[in-house]
Amino acid sequence: MDFSVLELDEDLTAFVTEVDGFLDEHLTQDVLDEEWETGAGHNRAFHRALGAKGWVFPAWPVEEGGAGLDPLRVHLLDTELRRREAPTITKGTTGLSVAGIRAYANDDLKADVLPRIARGEVCVCLGYTEPDTGSDLAGVRTKAVLDGDTWTISGSKMFTTGAQNCQYSFLLARSEPDASKHSGLTMFLVPLDSPGVEIRPVHTLGGERTNVVYYGDVQVPDHYRLGPRGHGWSVLSEPLRAEHGIGRDDAHGLAEINPSGLTYFHTLERLLERTLHWAVTDVRADGASPIDDPLVRARLGQVALDVEASRNTPPPMGRVLASELLIRDSADIIDLVGPKALIGRGEDGALEDGVIEWAHRFAQGTAIYAGTTEVHRNIIAERVLGLPRYARYPRATPR
Ligand SMILES: Cc1cc2nc3c(=O)[nH]c(=O)nc-3n(C[C@H](O)[C@H](O)[C@H](O)COP(=O)(O)OP(=O)(O)OC[C@H]3O[C@@H](n4cnc5c(N)ncnc54)[C@H](O)[C@@H]3O)c2cc1C
Structure with missing residues (x-):
């Protein structure tokens, strides 16, 4: 594990500037608003624009429709897409299917579909x-x-x-x-x-x-x-392993430690940022702000620790931890902020664009997708702790 800070030289800084310029142009407020309203996880025009740059699969060679980017640039691009909240759920499902298509489709199907996937025309x-x-x-x-x-x-x-x-x-x-x-x-x-x-x-x-x-x-x-x-x-095994964040090649030490919990701790981080903003800017009747209260600082400090614990716990444990901390902390933040935290975006009196209210709703489903937290506990028991596959209980004796 390498915790060193990434130094960006001139070339890398120019690349980040290029990414930000691209996002300023294509990830417009309309795209973000549409995503908030529809929850579609995708915007066709934005995805096509990514494809035109070779950025749907940026590490793929240029002749295959990628941009031939090195792992560091791929990492920077992913980080910016996440930081700017680009709708990329469908890009993600497409990416998971690609291992199966590459390894098992016939040559004609591969030649037909993969370049169109890379160009962002097919998902x-x-x-x-x-x-x-x-x-x-x-x-x-x-x-x-x-x-x-x-x-x-x-x-x-x-x-x-x-x-x-x-x-x-x-x-x-x-x-x-x-x-x-x-x-x-x-x-x-x-x-x-x-x-x-x-x-x-x-x-x-x-x-x-x-x-x-x-x-x-x-x-x-x-x-x-x-x-x-x-x-x-067998065809499904590689896409499932990728979805669970297992067996990744990370020769450059740049991959996320907890890929299967990424969306969850990113949501917790976003929630923390918004709650901190509320804590600093809200003014109570006595003129003090919530952040002046040591108890508020302690509770938000715990959330900050939970973000880091989630970020740094590998799969399969990280998937369970990130989901469960998001569920717990999103409820704790509502308790901390009070009833106003429950006002949804667009309604009178909504706090922080409704992100606090939304995060609590979103958190609940994270225990389910890509294998529930209970199923992941089984995986931890069997594959990490080496416990027997099924607990065998004696049959009840008929009375
Ligand atoms: C928003 C959302 C998006 C999704 N997207 C996709 C998608 O794109 N494609 C797709 O194919 N699927 C998708 N899923 C499905 C998701 O992967 C399944 O919902 C999940 O695997 C659980 O399956 P289930 O809903 O049938 O629950 P069940 O399997 O019926 O489970 C019900 C309950 O029993 C528990 N349980 C089941 N088996 C065990 C066991 N062996 N040990 C302990 N507890 C157990 C579960 O943890 C759960 O609490 C999505 C789900 C959601 C909610």
Whole structure:
């Protein structure tokens, strides 16, 4: 772990200036307002502008549609995108699918899709979860039946975030109903403009837009199969590891220590900044500000420590810690600030643009996505602590 401060030389400073200029031009207040209102996690024009610079996948070589940036510049670009709150959820799901596409799509499909992904013209959502299957992902029931050279896909997928922004779904389906659970699966890149695909919005408590996507006998040419039939679980393993922040290559020591908790501690950091601003600027009847109170300083100090603990705890523990500290601290901040903290953005008397109220709502869902905190506790128990897979309890004796 290297805690040294990053020194920016002239070239790097010029690069950051270039990024900021780009964001000033393309990440307009309208884009930010639209994201706040829709929770879409994406803005088509902004994403295309990133693609035109080669910044959707900035480390990819220029001839593959990237910008050939070195790891330090990629890190600086990511940091600026996050700091300026760019809507990049769909960019993220697209990135997770790419490992599967690169390794398992046929050459024609790769040649067709990857350059368009790099240019920002094509995005991909993750079609894993179903109404009855989330944590136990290998239990998916969406059917894929091959007839000649075409698959018929039927079923429904829950929480397909960003489907409305995407051209393809990276979809897990059951193709071999008689095979064992993990061996009966196949992955596809399903074109979302196929007849029979229906995308319906689901709006979460945290203000995000996700979707339920219905696949009604959707005809998908075998061309869109990723990897051999029945091997879907292997195709999915790398994207799942990436989502959980496991096994990353970090030769340059620049990667985030806690990638799977990044959005959560970034939200906590943003919440802390806003609460500090309130604590310094709010004036009470006696003329004092909240920050003058040592108890307020102690409670905000605890939040600052929690941001750092979340930032510096690796996966899989970091995913659990960052979510649970965000949930706890966002409630504590509402308790600290008082009833006004509950007034939403746009309403009379809203504090700090409604960020305090929003962060508390957003925090609740962080225990769920990308594997719940309970499921991650199982992962910690089994893979980190080496505990046995399932606790076995003696059967109850019938009375
Ligand atoms: C806003 C949002 C966006 C999402 N985006 C996507 C997306 O883009 N693509 C996608 O495919 N999915 C997405 N998901 C789905 C998400 O990954 C699942 O919701 C999650 O994996 C949990 O699955 P489930 O909802 O079916 O809950 P279940 O699996 O039914 O779990 C219910 C409860 O039981 C607990 N539980 C289940 N199994 C165990 C176990 N073995 N041990 C201990 N406790 C257990 C869980 O922790 C949970 O509390 C999203 C979810 C949300 C809320």
